[in-house]
Amino acid sequence: KAGVTQTPRYLIKTRGQQVTLSCSPISGHRSVSWYQQTPGQGLQFLFEYFSETQRNKGNFPGRFSGRQFSNSRSEMNVSTLELGDSALYLCASSLARGLNEQYFGPGTRLTVT
Amino acid sequence: DAKTTQPTSMDCAEGRAANLPCNHSTISGNEYVYWYRQIHSQGPQYIIHGLKNNETNEMASLIITEDRKSSTLILPHATLRDTAVYYCIVRAHDDKIIFGKGTRLHILP
Numbered sequence: 001k002a003g004v005t006q007t008p009r010y011l012i013k014t015r016g017q018q019v020t021l022s023c024s025p026i027s028g029h030r031s032v033s034w035y036q037q038t039p040g041q042g043l044q045f046l047f048e049y050f051s052e053t054q055r056n057k058g059n060f061p062g063r064f065s066g067r068q069f070s071n072s073r074s075e076m077n078v079s080t081l082e083l084g085d086s087a088l089y090l091c092a093s094s095l096a097r098g099l100n101e102q103y104f105g106p107g108t109r110l111t112v113t
Numbered sequence: 114d115a116k117t118t119q120p121t122s123m124d125c126a127e128g129r130a131a132n133l134p135c136n137h138s139t140i141s142g143n144e145y146v147y148w149y150r151q152i153h154s155q156g157p158q159y160i161i162h163g164l165k166n167n168e169t170n171e172m173a174s175l176i177i178t179e180d181r182k183s184s185t186l187i188l189p190h191a192t193l194r195d196t197a198v199y200y201c202i203v204r205a206h207d208d209k210i211i212f213g214k215g216t217r218l219h220i221l222p
Contacts, residue, residue, distance in 0.1 A: 033209075035212075042214060043212035092157075102157075104156030
């Protein structure tokens with residue numbers, strides 16, 4: 001069974017631009033969560049989607065948004081990029097909400113210059 | 114905020130059991146203890162979870178104290194590939210995962 005895939009793997013953007021990251025969950029998984037990882041703050045939860053609805057949200061500004069499609073694929077968008085948005089963005093999928101195991105993708109490395 | 118306390122780093126000799134402690138003194142009755150690890154440059158990997166009974170799977174064992182205020186993850190025969198940051202997470206079943214700083218485990222040859 002294929003794992004969680006994320007595209008693109010690497011991205012370089014300029015301050016003020018916007019970016020869209022994509023995540024394809026494991027087949028059959030309906031829950032997708034997003035995380036940001038930086039050396040200073042570690043792994044931080046961004047949001048969780050299940051059945052095309054946002055179910056949970058972390059403490060991030062409104063510039064960070066996401067959505068989930070009917071096939072469970074998910075995208076996250078960051079508008080008006082800031083230097084501090086440079087990070088590894090990780091997506092994780094699981095069978096359903098409230099189930100135990102989240103499977104993480106390799107991440108998208110975003111660099112904002 | 115993370116609800117757990119873990120040592121910053123630990124060393125373990127290859128082939129020996131690695132015992133990683135975690136304190137979660139404020140855990141509530143419906144919160145599970147989860148363990149994940151992150152090997153350098155990879156996404157986190159689920160290891161095991163438990164509520165109050167000890168648990169074992171092909172990767173590890175999880176020992177939870179009777180009062181549930183602490184737990185220990187045991188890797189029975191550590192290998193160099195087990196070198197990673199290990200995260201102990203406490204959360205309710207449908208709550209968001211909050212990662213703390215974790216324990217950096219070094220397996221020594």
